[in-house]
Amino acid sequence: MVIIDEKMILPPPPPYVADGPVSPPPFPCQFPRDAPTLVTLPSHLLLRIVYETFPQGRVEKQRKLLYWLTMSLRLVSRALYVACMHVLRSTYLPAYTSLIRAPYTSDPFPLSTPSPLQPDASISQIQSVQRETNVLDLFLVLKVREDVWADDSSLHLEREESFKDLFDLMQPRSRVEDLIRIYGVREGVVALRPPIPLKSKNTSGTLQPLAFSALSIAFSPRVVGLVLTTRERKRTIVEVARTREETLETSAKKLVKELRRWLRGSSGHTTR
Template sequence: MIIDEKSMSQQPPPYVPGDRPTVRTTIRPAIPPPLPQHRLGLGKPSLDALPSHILLQIVYMTFPQTPGVDQGRLERQRKTLYWLSMCLRLVNRSLYIACMHVLRSTYLPAYETLIKPPYSSDPFPLPSSTSQAPSYSSSFSQPESIHTLQRETAVLDLFIAVKVREDVWMDDSELHLEREESFKDIFDLNQPRSRLEDLVRVYGLREGVISVPSTASASTSPTIATPTRASGFPTSRGSKYASSKQLPKIPFSSLSVSFSPRKVGLVISTVSRSRRTIVEVPRSRDEKLEIAAKRLVKELVVWLEAGGR
């Protein structure tokens, strides 16, 4: 067999880093790097970049659905709730919102069963614009405050912090009994007082004597017309001046309620951190909080008409 060496293709020369190509090659344009602001905007992938509904689903998937070696499924889920309350919600703002959504929806039925009659409860009031669908936003949007004007929500969060601990302790030891005194102060004092403050805010906004940040920023004028008899709160003094006199609004953040079985009052905090009771009305033990709130607002109108003295 004759092999024609000339017809065989020559092997390419060995590659040396310092050598330059001797033949003309086609150089393709390189892909330009991303813009600097694009790189800065994305950053490293994190949970904060996820939409809130996806992050909420991730939190839900942390709950075990099968029993463990020495624990049942419910015991494992209660430990997960304890972990959400004590650890996961403290990571960042997005996880705090997702964890509190799960915790509040889980423990709200138990919270409502402990409300003492004739007190009422509403830790989650419906917003005024309920027709709009919720929008899911990432962390790059303007963050909203995680605090709410509804002061009873903080009482529910306090109840959750105590309840998750008691549940885990009862699962760990049969000798541990849930202590009633752990919840006594919450439902004897904190819950009715915070609920009364929320009712005073609602009735005070209706009468135009209390302001909140959302309404205070809408208008620079601190005064509005005094409510008349048609508004539902006729005053005992100065009602003949109701159509012409103007009353200043009191910021709700500076108001609190002093609560006792026999009387309730409105306490105002000044810039110098001093506190004084400006309005006080008697009440009975079986009186509804709504009635006491209306009487407080009525006396607040009288106090403002007298010049706030």
């Protein structure tokens, strides 16, 4: 005996017939898009374009292009500035490091990734927390100009005194400032962001770190000092002696140690 379900004997549904011409579904985005421009390209493509502008062959033509990147193209927009500075810093870094004299050390490239020593990932690529980067940028501008002038005239001789202030004073000073930031944050006496003032009831045994933006270095071959700048004044709060053979890392560690002592003796001190 076979049982036939009523659904099995129903006729099949009629085929679908469109009432009018079939058209594709609308595109998801109905708003017109702005035409892409050079400065709106992704950073890796923009960097590739900058690299492709380099001429092949004579070194003099390449130096002319580096001069153009420095004096003109990098000033067009933020995106082009970042791309040009990437090329310029990479090009002139070997010449820069070759002029660092022992016992000085160097680390001029800006921090680009978040770390315990740089918790704020939104720090601008242009305004680096690495202070030695500014010295590298000054060097490459000066070096570009000297190279082009030497190519234009055989009578022009590169002046060594042009770089003397950079590597006798500005480079070691900025390097010590970067080391103060690294060691100071590690020891809890320096903060990258302005610290929140502690209430007087909770300050016993707790150090109030100083904002790194308010600190700078007074550097000389024999003495190095830590300078604190506030709204009222600028003053040297810590000072240590050094020898000409002493490394910058040793000087920075001595300053951080003295800074901790100064903070302990200045409980309740806040940076304004």
